[in-house]
Amino acid sequence: MLGTALGALALGVALGACSPTFDWRTVMNNDNGYTVDFPAKPGNDQRPVQINGTPMQMAMQSAEAGHAVFAVGTLMLPDDSDATQRAALDFLRAGLARNVGAAPDAHPVQIPLAAGGKTPGLEMKVSGVAGAKHETRTVYARLVAHGRHVYQAAIIADQALPQDQLDQFFSSFQLY
Structure with a gap:
């Protein structure tokens, strides 16, 4: 199921090649508890996923610009236990890597909270x-669990993006 969501995002990368302009706007997602800057007006989607046999819904907001798809996916967990959060984070990390045939390497990063402070997350490229068509893709992602939500902020690009575009997206991603 995650492959389907990422497949749609990969298709969006191809379509995004037609609109290279970045028109940044701050989007507050009150339903899922985050704010982020998107480079274009985002669309919304929802997909069912199964993590360790438990069905869940993944809500996705995504926008296309500059040969890339910028997306934030949110899983609503059945509980906020460490084990459930860890399973969801592992599922997302492995799925992102699997979709480009790479090892699921990630390192710790701090994710800002809108009210101040930070919470631990994972960052991967x-x-x-x-x-x-077996086209080369680069996935940049930050994954974080916060309460009963697990978030996946990701950029899927078919060519290198300027660092300032990566920074704009990831530094604006805040949880509340």
Whole structure:
């Protein structure tokens, strides 16, 4: 199921090649508890996923710009236990890497909270081939569990993006 969501995002990368302009706007997602800057007006989607046999819904907001798809996915967990959060984070990390045929390497990062302070998360950058055409893609992602939510802020690009575009997206991603 995650592959389907990321497949749609990969398709969006191809379509995003037609609109290279970045028109940043701050989006507050009160339903899922985050704020982030998107480079274009985001669309919304929802997909069912199963983590360790438990069905869940993944809400996704995404926007296309500059040969890339910028997305924030949110899983609503059945509880906020460490084990459930860890399973969801592992599922997302492995799925992102698997979609480009890469190892699911990640390192710790601090994710800002809108009210101040930070919470621990994971950051990853993986590259490989994806889709039916086996095109090279790079996935930049931050993953974090906060209460009963697990978040995946990701950029999927078919060519290198300027660092300021990566920074704009990831530094604006805050939880509340």
